[in-house]
Amino acid sequence: MQLTQTQINEFHTNGFLILKNFADSHLCEAILAKAKEHLAAKIAPIESEQEYLQNGDTSVTVRRLRQVFGREEVFKMWMTYPKIHTILRTLLNDTPVLILAHHNSIMTKMPKESSRTSWHQDARYWHYENDNLISVWLALDEEYLENGLLEFIPGSHKMAFNKEQFDEHSNFLDEHPLNKELIKTKVHTNLSRGDVVLFHSKTLHHANKNITDTPKISFVYTTKGLHTKPIKNTRSDYDEIILEEIKR
């Protein structure tokens, strides 16, 4: 599938692009069913709400199922979905490569126990020679503000910020005067099963906690251009898969 020039411009201007009704709904249902099994059994590796919040609470609410690529065939099918290859190649202007070090995850927002994710750029914890990385977010069901939909700040991937605009965890501070003005420009689009959001590694985004009674379960993985190399001996220096090389 090819993007239109308008979609390409939209991605480069805003730092994100929404592809409505992109993934096959049967595949989404199959992914969701498997994700629910892994979540119910809390199959490792996971990221828990408690470790994310660093609040000393020893109970475990799954926030993210990590390293999902090798867990189930349907997860692998989505992460190597041929329909997206040309799109990623166009936006990355390079051969798309799946990185298994980061994201590679099922992201959840559990009712009541979920936390807000503060404004941040994904590149904050990643170690590459440049920022030519794009994350692929898949809605497996309805996503809207009340259950923790992602919101984005258009154009933020191209902006220069001061160190003072972030806290010690590289969260973009809500209350900093410069940030407050910028945060007013945030946008969101409700998502349905099969909708995809592609977003640049430096695009500021956040998501509120889920205040509904139903879990929100989404899939997120990250790709990079072949020429974007990880810095040696960092946690980004890990397994990668050139997407065109996948044979099924």
Ligand SMILES: O=C(O)CCC(=O)C(=O)O
């Ligand atoms: O759903 C969330 O809380 C945010 C997830 C996120 O920001 C990410 O995976 O990069």
